[in-house]
Amino acid sequence: MSSQGNQLRREAHAFARLLAGAAPAAAVLEAYLAAHRARPAAFRGTSFQRVLVSSASRSAFRARVADAYARMFDPAGPLRCKLVLMLAILETTPPAHRRLDAPIGGSPAAALLRLVLYGLRSVGSLILGVILFTPRRWFTREAD
Amino acid sequence: MDHVVVVGSGASGVHFALSLLERGHRVTMVDGGKRGPVPPHPDATYTQLKERLDDPARYLLGEDFGGVVLPDSGEEYYGVPPEKGFIFEHPDGFAPRSHGFSPLFSFAQGGLAEAWTAGCYPLNADEIEDFPFAHSALQRGYETVARRIGVTGEDDDLARFMPLHEGLMAPLRLDAHSELLLDRYAKKRSWLNARLRCYLGRTRVATLSRDLGDRKACAYLGRCLWGCPIGALYTPSATLRECMGHPNFDYAGGLFASHFALGAEGRATELVARSIDGTEERRFGIDVLALAAGTLCSSGIVLESLRRDGAGDVALEGLMDNRQVLVPFVNQRMLGRAFEDEAYQYHLIGLGIEGETPRDYVHGQITTLKTAMMHPVVQSLPFDLGTSALIGRATHAALGVVNVNFNDHRRPGNSVGLSGEDPGNLVVRYAPASGEGDRLKRTLKTVSRALRKLGCWVPPGMSHVRPMGASVHYAGTLPMCENGGAWTTDPQGRSRDLPNVFLVDGCGFPFLPAKNITFTLMANAVRIADSAF
Ligand SMILES: Cc1cc2nc3c(=O)[nH]c(=O)nc-3n(C[C@H](O)[C@H](O)[C@H](O)COP(=O)(O)OP(=O)(O)OC[C@H]3O[C@@H](n4cnc5c(N)ncnc54)[C@H](O)[C@@H]3O)c2cc1C
Ligand code: SF4
Numbered sequence: 001m002s003s004q005g006n007q008l009r010r011e012a013h014a015f016a017r018l019l020a021g022a023a024p025a026a027a028v029l030e031a032y033l034a035a036h037r038a039r040p041a042a043f044r045g046t047s048f049q050r051v052l053v054s055s056a057s058r059s060a061f062r063a064r065v066a067d068a069y070a071r072m073f074d075p076a077g078p079l080r081c082k083l084v085l086m087l088a089i090l091e092t093t094p095p096a097h098r099r100l101d102a103p104i105g106g107s108p109a110a111a112l113l114r115l116v117l118y119g120l121r122s123v124g125s126l127i128l129g130v131i132l133f134t135p136r137r138w139f140t141r142e143a144d
Numbered sequence: 145m146d147h148v149v150v151v152g153s154g155a156s157g158v159h160f161a162l163s164l165l166e167r168g169h170r171v172t173m174v175d176g177g178k179r180g181p182v183p184p185h186p187d188a189t190y191t192q193l194k195e196r197l198d199d200p201a202r203y204l205l206g207e208d209f210g211g212v213v214l215p216d217s218g219e220e221y222y223g224v225p226p227e228k229g230f231i232f233e234h235p236d237g238f239a240p241r242s243h244g245f246s247p248l249f250s251f252a253q254g255g256l257a258e259a260w261t262a263g264c265y266p267l268n269a270d271e272i273e274d275f276p277f278a279h280s281a282l283q284r285g286y287e288t289v290a291r292r293i294g295v296t297g298e299d300d301d302l303a304r305f306m307p308l309h310e311g312l313m314a315p316l317r318l319d320a321h322s323e324l325l326l327d328r329y330a331k332k333r334s335w336l337n338a339r340l341r342c343y344l345g346r347t348r349v350a351t352l353s354r355d356l357g358d359r360k361a362c363a364y365l366g367r368c369l370w371g372c373p374i375g376a377l378y379t380p381s382a383t384l385r386e387c388m389g390h391p392n393f394d395y396a397g398g399l400f401a402s403h404f405a406l407g408a409e410g411r412a413t414e415l416v417a418r419s420i421d422g423t424e425e426r427r428f429g430i431d432v433l434a435l436a437a438g439t440l441c442s443s444g445i446v447l448e449s450l451r452r453d454g455a456g457d458v459a460l461e462g463l464m465d466n467r468q469v470l471v472p473f474v475n476q477r478m479l480g481r482a483f484e485d486e487a488y489q490y491h492l493i494g495l496g497i498e499g500e501t502p503r504d505y506v507h508g509q510i511t512t513l514k515t516a517m518m519h520p521v522v523q524s525l526p527f528d529l530g531t532s533a534l535i536g537r538a539t540h541a542a543l544g545v546v547n548v549n550f551n552d553h554r555r556p557g558n559s560v561g562l563s564g565e566d567p568g569n570l571v572v573r574y575a576p577a578s579g580e581g582d583r584l585k586r587t588l589k590t591v592s593r594a595l596r597k598l599g600c601w602v603p604p605g606m607s608h609v610r611p612m613g614a615s616v617h618y619a620g621t622l623p624m625c626e627n628g629g630a631w632t633t634d635p636q637g638r639s640r641d642l643p644n645v646f647l648v649d650g651c652g653f654p655f656l657p658a659k660n661i662t663f664t665l666m667a668n669a670v671r672i673a674d675s676a677f
C-alpha cells in the first residue's frame with residue numbers, strides 16, 4: 001500500500017471518529033479515497049497546510065483542535081475540504097447516516113444548554129490550536 | 145390550420161404547444177432535448193434510498209463527488225444534485241459572458257423548471273397594470289394551466305396577494321415545523337398584520353395532493369430535490385410527454401437553434417439549428433415561429449438572426465430578474481426534535497409583505513429543513529466541524545430559510561447582446577436599481593422582526609444576498625405593449641419587427657413582480673396561443 005494511501009486511511013479514521021463517533025465503514029473509506037482521485041486539486045496544500053492535515057489525522061481529538069484552528073485561519077484549506085468531504089460521505093452512507101440523522105434529543109432548554117457546552121468545547125479547541133499551530137505556521141513560512 | 149415551429153420545451157414552450165395542438169394546429173418543436181436518468185427505487189423514502197442503493201454516496205454526491213459542497217467554492221449554491229446535472233449542461237461552443245449577472249441556462253427537455261421548487265403564484269390586476277391585456281385573459285390561462293399541472297393551495301391570508309382561481313387542489317400535508325409556524329402566526333396575526341403588514345399562509349405549489357392522469361399524489365417520500373420518482377411534483381417534461389401523444393406534434397430534440405433567416409418585410413423564412421455536439425446542421429421552413437427558449441436564449445436567437453442579416457450591433461434592453469435574499473432562522477421550539485424525513489421537502493408556507501403600492505409587494509417562501517444535506521449548511525458555523533455536525537444534529541429540525549423575492553423594473557443598460565469578439569455568443573449586462581441596498585435593508589429588518597415574533601432566532605450576519613441571475617426569473621427584453629416602437633411585441637406576443645415571429649416566454653414581460661413567474665409564463669403562453677391562433 002502506498003504511503004499516500006496509508007495517510008488517507010489514517011485521515012479517514014480520525015475524521016470519521018470526530019464526525020460520527022465511529023471508525024469508517026469500508027464503503028466510506030472507498031468513497032473517501034475515490035473522491036481524492038476525482039478532485040485532487042481541492043486537497044493539495046502548502047507545507048503548513050500539510051502539517052495541519054497530518055496533525056489532524058492522528059486522532060479525533062487532534063482533528064478537532066486542528067480544525068478549530070483551520071476554521072478561523074485557513075477556512076478553505078485542504079483540512080476543511082477533507083473534513084467536509086468526509087461529512088458528506090458519512091451523511092449519505094449507512095450506517096453512519098443513521099447517527100448523523102438522529103436528533104440530539106431532549107427539551108429545547110436541554111438542547112440549548114448542550115449547544116452552549118459544544119460551543120465552549122470548540123472555543124477551548126481553538127485556543128489550544130492557536131497555541132500549537134501559530135508558532136509552526138511562522139516556522140514553516142520561514143522554511144518555505 | 146397553422147404550422148408553428150416552437151423553439152424550446154420549457155414551461156413556456158410546452159403549454160403554448162399544447163394549447164395550439166388542442167386548437168387543431170400543427171407544431172414542430174425544436175429543442176435542446178437533454179434528458180436525465182430514471183429515479184431508482186420509486187417507492188423508497190429518502191432515508192430508505194440511502195439503505196437500498198448499492199452506492200448511495202455516488203448517487204447522492206455524484207460519480208466524481210461534484211455534489212460535495214466544499215468550503216468557499218465561490219459558486220452560488222443551488223442545491224441541485226449531480227443526478228440533475230443534465231439540466232444545466234451546455235451545447236458545445238455555447239459560452240455566454242456576463243457582467244453583474246450570473247445566468248443559468250438549460251438545454252434539457254422541460255428546461256430549467258425540471259429543477260424548480262414548483263411555487264405557482266398568480267399575479268393580481270395591479271401587478272399586470274403594465275401588461276397590455278385585461279387580468280381576466282390571464283386568469284383563464286391560470287385556470288387552464290392549473291387544470292393541466294395541478295396546483296395546491298388554500299384560501300388564507302396570502303389570498304389577499306394571490307387571486308384564487310379554479311382548479312386549486314387541497315394543500316399538501318404540513319410538516320411539524322411549518323405547522324408550528326402557522327400556529328404561532330395565528331396567535332400573533334393582528335400584531336404582524338398591523339405593525340409589519342406581514343401575512344403568512346400556504347404557498348401555492350404544483351405538487352399533487354390527489355392523482356392527476358398518470359401522475360400520483362405526493363407520497364411524502366422526501367426526495368423532491370433529487371427528482372420526484374412518482375411525478376407528484378410537476379415538471380414541464382410531463383406536458384411534453386402529453387404533446388408527444390398528439391398526431392400533429394413533431395419533436396426535434398438534440399438541437400441548438402442558432403438563428404432564423406430573414407426574408408421580405410422581416411419575415412422569418414427558415415430556422416437554422418445544429419446538433420448539440422455541433423456536428424450536423426438542420427433547417428426548418430417557417431410559416432410561423434414561436435420562440436420559447438427562455439428569455440436569454442430567445443433574445444440570443446433574435447440577435448444572431450439580425451447580426452447575420454447585417455443589422456450591426458443590437459442589444460435588447462430591459463432585462464429583469466428578481467433579487468433574492470436568503471434569511472436563515474432557528475425555531476427555538478423545534479430544538480432537539482427529529483427532522484421529518486417523510487415530508488414534502490420544499491416550501492409549504494409563505495410570507496407576504498405589503499409594499500407602499502401593491503406592485504411593491506415582497507414575496508417570501510419559507511422552507512423548513514427536512515431531508516436536505518447538512519454538510520453545505522454546518523460548514524459555515526464558526527466552530528470545528530465535529531462541533532458543527534453536533535450542532536447540526538441538535539438544530540436540524542429547527543432550521544429554516546425564508547427566500548425573499550423583490551420585484552424588478554425594466555431599465556436601460558440591463559441588456560442581452562452579442563459578443564463582438566466571439567460572434568454568436570451572448571453577453572448579459574445587469575446593474576441593480578439605485579437605492580436597492582436601502583430597500584433590501586428595510587425589508588430584511590421586517591422579515592427578521594416577523595420571524596422573531598414567530599419564536600425564531602435569526603442569526604446575525606447570515607442572510608445571503610444572492611447574485612442577480614440566481615432567481616432564474618428572467619424577463620423583459622422584448623416587452624409586450626399596446627403601441628410600442630422597435631423591439632417590442634404586440635399584446636399577442638407578436639414581434640413588431642418580425643411579423644411572423646412570436647415571443648412566448650418571459651421576453652415579453654413589461655414588469656417583473658416579486659412573485660415567482662413561471663405560473664404566469666405558462667398562463668401567458670396559453671393566452672397567446674388562444675388569442676393569436
Ligand atoms: C432551482 C430552481 C428553482 C426554481 N423554482 C421556481 C419556483 O418555485 N417557481 C417559479 O415560478 N419558478 C422557479 N424557477 C424558475 C423557472 O425554472 C423558470 O422561470 C422557467 O423554467 C422558465 O421557463 P421557460 O420555458 O421560459 O425557459 P427555460 O426553462 O429556460 O426553457 C428553455 C427551453 O428551450 C430550450 N432551448 C434553449 N435554447 C435553445 C436553443 N438555442 N435551441 C433549441 N432549444 C433551446 C431548452 O432545451 C429548454 O427546453 C426555478 C428555477 C430553478 C433553476
Ligand atoms: S415528497 Fe417530493 S419526492 Fe416525495 S412524493 Fe412528494 S413530491 Fe415526490
